[in-house]
Amino acid sequence: MNYFIISQDERIFDAIEPTGVSQVITREQMEEEQLRKMDKLILQFSLKEKTTNEYVDFIQRPIPLLSDQCKQIIEKYVPHMYFKSVVLVDRKQMRQDVYWLIAPPRINCLSDESEFHKDGTIKRLVIDEQKAISHKIFRIDGILEDYILISLDVAESLLRRNFTGIRLKKVEKEGVYER
Template identity: 80%
Template structure:
């Protein structure tokens, strides 16, 4: 099976940008043991004012957010994954849009063939396919980067529907040598 890093398409310069998110949601809060503490929170964030704003289907930073339609697709492939409702508000334009915070599980599937820079950031990502195989959407345990990884069938499903703001980068799989 092939896997891809899901990221926001940086070529869309006028993409919606939520602000003041990191004051409410920290990286630690997105870890599995902390997620349920957010269930009672009502998450509403203002967006950066721009003359024109494109409401993309995937926002990568400061937290991973999916549009309502994109969430429906992802939920079909990972029904037990954590989703939390978030409202993005453009007060000047009097507009509110529903988005979904996602927190895929962290999977220990990093291959020993992966390479790192001296500061422990990834130079070359390689995953162990057998360990990743049961999961359609996940994050990788043991790396500083907070990549969201999706399987080929999820990627194809997203691409067929023409979602905007999404980029996919193929991930290397561990080499299998005959013994």
């Protein structure tokens, strides 16, 4: 099975950007059990004012958010995944959109073949496929980066639709060197 890092396409310069998120949700709270404590809260964030806003289907930072249509696809592959609704408000355009906060489980699947920079960040990411094989969408435990990985079938399903703002990068598997 092949896996891909899903990220926001940085080539879209006018992508929407939620503001004030870090005052409400910290990095430590980005685990499912912590987010479930916020179930009764209505999360609403304003968008950074720009001349134009592109409503992308995946927002990577400051928190991972999926558009409603993208969430529907992910949910078909991982029906028990936790999603928290977030309302994004464009005051200038008087527009509100629902996005979905995701916190995929962290899986201990980092291969010994992975390489790190001196500061502890990933230089070369390699995963142990056998430890990840039962997961369709997950994060990697034991690294500083907060990469979200998706399986090949999920990636293909996303690519078949007309989603915007999504980039996929293939991840190396243990024992297989793909460049």
